[in-house]
Amino acid sequence: MAAMEGVAMQDQSQQQQQQQLVPPQPVAVERLNQAVVQQLNLEAVKTRAISLFKAISRILEDFDAYARTNTTPKWQDILGQYSMVNLELFNIVDEIRKVSKAFVVHPKNVNAENATILPVMLSSKLLPEMEIDDNSKREQLLLGMQNLPIPSQIEKLKSRIDMIGAACESAEKVLADTRKAYCFGTRQGPQILPTLDKGQALKIQEQENLLRAAVNSGEGLRLPGDQRQMTPALPMHLVDLLPVGDGVHTFSDASGMYMKNTPPLSSNSIGNQGNLLQASGAQLIGRSAASPSAATSATSFDNTTASPVPYANSPRSGTNMMNTPSPQQQQQQQQQQQQQQQQQRQKMMQLPHQQQLLAQQQFRQSQMQGLGQLHGQHQMQFSQPMGHQQFQGRQMASGHVQHGIGQSQLGQGNQLNRHLSQFSGAANSALFNAAQGTSNSQMIPNMSATVSSQSLLPRMQFGLAGNNPQRSHASQMLSDQMFNMGASNPGSMIQQQQQQQQQHNTQGAFGNMQPNAQNLQSNMVALQNAQQNHPNFAQQRQQNQQ
Amino acid sequence: MECVVQGIIETQHVEALEILLQGICGVQRDRLRVHEICLKNNPNLGNVASEVRLLCDLEQPEPTWTVKHLGGAMRGAGAEQISVLVRTMVESKVSKNALRLFNALGYKLDHELLRVGFAFHFQRGAQITVTVSSVNKMLKLHATDEAVPVTPGIQLVEVTAPASSENYTEVASAVSSFCEYLAPLLHLSKPGVSTGVVPTAAAAAVSLMSDGGGTTLFSPHTTRIKTAGLAWSI
Numbered sequence: 094m095a096a097m098e099g100v101a102m103q104d105q106s107q108q109q110q111q112q113q114l115v116p117p118q119p120v121a122v123e124r125l126n127q128a129v130v131q132q133l134n135l136e137a138v139k140t141r142a143i144s145l146f147k148a149i150s151r152i153l154e155d156f157d158a159y160a161r162t163n164t165t166p167k168w169q170d171i172l173g174q175y176s177m178v179n180l181e182l183f184n185i186v187d188e189i190r191k192v193s194k195a196f197v198v199h200p201k202n203v204n205a206e207n208a209t210i211l212p213v214m215l216s217s218k219l220l221p222e223m224e225i226d227d228n229s230k231r232e233q234l235l236l237g238m239q240n241l242p243i244p245s246q247i248e249k250l251k252s253r254i255d256m257i258g259a260a261c262e263s264a265e266k267v268l269a270d271t272r273k274a275y276c277f278g279t280r281q282g283p284q285i286l287p288t289l290d291k292g293q294a295l296k297i298q299e300q301e302n303l304l305r306a307a308v309n310s311g312e313g314l315r316l317p318g319d320q321r322q323m324t325p326a327l328p329m330h331l332v333d334l335l336p337v338g339d340g341v342h343t344f345s346d347a348s349g350m351y352m353k354n355t356p357p358l359s360s361n362s363i364g365n366q367g368n369l370l371q372a373s374g375a376q377l378i379g380r381s382a383a384s385p386s387a388a389t390s391a392t393s394f395d396n397t398t399a400s401p402v403p404y405a406n407s408p409r410s411g412t413n414m415m416n417t418p419s420p421q422q423q424q425q426q427q428q429q430q431q432q433q434q435q436q437q438r439q440k441m442m443q444l445p446h447q448q449q450l451l452a453q454q455q456f457r458q459s460q461m462q463g464l465g466q467l468h469g470q471h472q473m474q475f476s477q478p479m480g481h482q483q484f485q486g487r488q489m490a491s492g493h494v495q496h497g498i499g500q501s502q503l504g505q506g507n508q509l510n511r512h513l514s515q516f517s518g519a520a521n522s523a524l525f526n527a528a529q530g531t532s533n534s535q536m537i538p539n540m541s542a543t544v545s546s547q548s549l550l551p552r553m554q555f556g557l558a559g560n561n562p563q564r565s566h567a568s569q570m571l572s573d574q575m576f577n578m579g580a581s582n583p584g585s586m587i588q589q590q591q592q593q594q595q596q597h598n599t600q601g602a603f604g605n606m607q608p609n610a611q612n613l614q615s616n617m618v619a620l621q622n623a624q625q626n627h628p629n630f631a632q633q634r635q636q637n638q639q
Numbered sequence: 640m641e642c643v644v645q646g647i648i649e650t651q652h653v654e655a656l657e658i659l660l661q662g663i664c665g666v667q668r669d670r671l672r673v674h675e676i677c678l679k680n681n682p683n684l685g686n687v688a689s690e691v692r693l694l695c696d697l698e699q700p701e702p703t704w705t706v707k708h709l710g711g712a713m714r715g716a717g718a719e720q721i722s723v724l725v726r727t728m729v730e731s732k733v734s735k736n737a738l739r740l741f742n743a744l745g746y747k748l749d750h751e752l753l754r755v756g757f758a759f760h761f762q763r764g765a766q767i768t769v770t771v772s773s774v775n776k777m778l779k780l781h782a783t784d785e786a787v788p789v790t791p792g793i794q795l796v797e798v799t800a801p802a803s804s805e806n807y808t809e810v811a812s813a814v815s816s817f818c819e820y821l822a823p824l825l826h827l828s829k830p831g832v833s834t835g836v837v838p839t840a841a842a843a844a845v846s847l848m849s850d851g852g853g854t855t856l857f858s859p860h861t862t863r864i865k866t867a868g869l870a871w872s873i
Contacts, residue, residue: 274842275823294835300790301647301833307774307789308645309830311677311750314776314789321748321780328783330674330695334738335781539719 138185145181152178640802641728642765643810644818646796646827646834653771653794655844656824657757661767663820664761671758671772672697674783676738678746691746693737697783706733712829713807722818723811724829725802752776754785756794764813765800772797796825 152174159166160379203211238246306312327335648656657668682688694705710727712718718725754862756772773794775786798818802810818827823843826834837843 144716271846297649297793297836298833298858300793301835303831304647304774304790304793304795305645305746305833306754307776308795311752314750314752315782316750316778320778328674328697330697330735331781334735 134188137349141185145178145185148174148178148181334407640725640798640807641801642723642725642807642814642831643799644723644814644827645798645830646821646825647793647836648771648796648825649836649840650773650792650794652824652840652844653756656771656796656821656848658847659821659824660759660771663817664759664763664769666759666761668757668759670698671754671756671770673754673772674751674755676751677749678741679749680744680746683745690749691741693733693741702734702735702739704735706731706737721808721811722815722829724831725807725811733834750779751781752789753783754787754795763817765802765810767798767800767814767817770797770799771795772781796821796827798827 152171155171218224234250235246238249241249303313307314571599642709661668674697676693676695677690678693679688679690682757692707692709694707696703696705708727708729710729712724712726713721753775754770754772755775756770758768758770758772760766771794773788774790775788777783777786779785791809798814800810800814821827822837824837824840826845828834
């Protein structure tokens with residue numbers, strides 16, 4: 094049997110060890126068993142050993158270089174390399190171990206080179222630390238049994254092993270059972286399902302329904318009204334948010350709350366309304382000169398009515414003049430005011446003046462558009478579009494109504510005629526007639542004064558042409574025209590108003606309403622023609638007044 | 640938009656559920672104490688009443704307010720096939736004046752409730768939030784300190800995830816796959832669909848609560864490999 098010398102070289106480095114296999118000496122020519130040779134695969138082992146040797150020598154050189162250059166080595170890399178080397182060594186040794194049974198290693202001779210290492214190799218004593226480890230474990234194991242004779246120690250250890258075995262078995266059993274219960278790893282459905290007690294299930298179902306309803310829709314959480322008293326002790330996060338007072342519900346009507354916050358103004362507005370309703374219907378039409386009404390109590394209404402015309406030719410000023418709500422206008426709208434909300438009025442009153450004017454203008458335009466849609470509607474439907482526009486403010490309605498009146502006096506094709514006619518209720522018509530009467534009395538002297546002015550006609554048409562053609566709304570065009578004229582020539586406007594009045598009085602003329610711009614042109618032409626007939630006009634007017 | 644499912648669990652199993660969620664979600668739980676005020680307005684301007692919810696987080700040192708509007712749920716054949724409810728949801732942080740503002744706008748208190756529990760926020764296919772809470776009602780208006788549970792023995796579990804109209808299918812599938820993890824303890828379903836309790840809940844809770852695998856019976860004696868040593872004995 095050939096002996097293979099394994100020389101273990103102790104490496105100078107602390108961590109590494111190298112084993113070099115020396116090929117068998119040519120002296121002994123005995124052959125190894127063929128099978129063993131094959132299994133041993135000497136060539137491969139040699140190759141691997143050589144490569145391992147090269148790797149280790151490379152690492153050693155690196156260490157030398159580190160030492161020489163005094164640089165800090167990268168320990169991570171080195172450790173990685175070490176582990177690689179270690180692993181390779183382990184693999185080689187493992188392979189050889191498989192066939193080691195066939196061999197016995199022993200240094201044949203003790204000579205100088207293996208004298209030192211041979212005892213270490215041959216010793217079976219454990220390394221010191223391993224020895225300590227071993228001892229401690231043995232202590233642990235044989236705790237309390239050191240004194241007993243050996244056989245009893247053996248027995249005790251055996252029983253201990255048995256107990257552990259039994260515990261393991263029971264654990265396995267439990268695992269198997271639960272696995273079966275939850276059907277882990279089985280493809281069949283649950284076979285054993287623990288069922289709930291029927292009564293229990295019902296109760297739970299009830300509770301569940303309660304809970305889900307409470308969370309999703311608030312069932313069962315609503316306190317009845319009488320219980321909705323605020324606790325005096327509010328939680329921290331609500332303390333300064335909610336007003337706590339006697340009988341003060343933050344959940345009252347929003348409008349009520351609003352009124353609460355603005356008490357002085359609200360009372361004023363109510364007072365205004367009352368006064369306005371009582372005031373006579375005088376001075377309805379002749380408002381081309383913005384006249385502050387003396388009939389009403391002093392409120393912001395007066396502020397608006399007393400506004401002078403700051404810019405003579407601006408549409409806004411014209412708007413102001415016509416739209417600034419005057420007390421007279423309020424009377425006419427007592428009908429609408431029942432529909433209207435006071436809030437909006439308050440709001441308008443509270444707005445600064447300029448904003449109010451702007452808002453009025455906007456509202457007027459929107460109102461006009463709304464009126465345009467009234468084309469062809471029965472008079473009773475007037476309230477409906479008004480309802481839609483409630484949010485746009487009642488003051489603006491007032492402006493627009495007066496405006497409507499003015500406009501109706503302006504052009505024949507004006508659907509505002511219709512609008513006025515749609516005032517349901519006797520009061521409005523009575524007011525209007527009264528207004529008609531008074532305005533007539535005012536108009537007569539004016540008309541005679543201005544009747545001869547032909548120059549009005551071209552101006553009127555000019556005004557019309559100057560309108561924004563994109564405004565397809567007849568009333569708007571008419572209104573702008575009127576404003577332009579109104580700013581420059583109140584007299585002509587009065588005359589036009591008279592004409593409107595006349596037109597309006599002909600009850601059967603409602604069918605003529607044509608809001609289109611094209612028709613407006615023709616209407617204006619007609620107006621022109623009508624104006625030329627002023628003597629007849631006057632007569633006609635006289636007749637219609639009755 | 641959000642995907643939402645709800646379920647119930649018996650109060651006795653809540654701790655087990657917490658352990659399970661801790662293991663699955665991998666985040667710390669957040670305590671939850673939210674005062675939810677639901678406001679409704681009368682339809683004076685529009686045609687239908689609208690509802691808005693104000694949520695006050697009482698767990699923070701400074702109470703933070705959120706306004707939330709829940710819209711209608713997705714309907715249709717596609718919606719029925721999805722196992723979660725997809726509905727529009729708009730949420731925003733607000734200042735504490737929100738309540739006053741809504742009152743001024745005409746919104747009145749419809750109902751209020753207090754949720755007390757815990758929540759987990761984590762990312763698993765979608766940003767998922769699981770809240771386990773007991774829903775409490777207040778016998779007196781706004782008396783959050785004296786709130787009593789609506790159902791003492793049952794708590795509500797809600798799993799929500801924000802979604803958009805483009806990705807709601809992915810979010811829905813993420814939520815439903817997460818819900819499968821909770822299968823041993825509870826079933827989750829669309830709000831409004833009742834589920835009942837799960838029969839395996841008790842056993843699952845026991846197993847979750849037990850100290851499984853914490854103690855070792857016997858430490859194995861490891862074999863020593865002498866590769867690290869200098870001596871070889873083959």
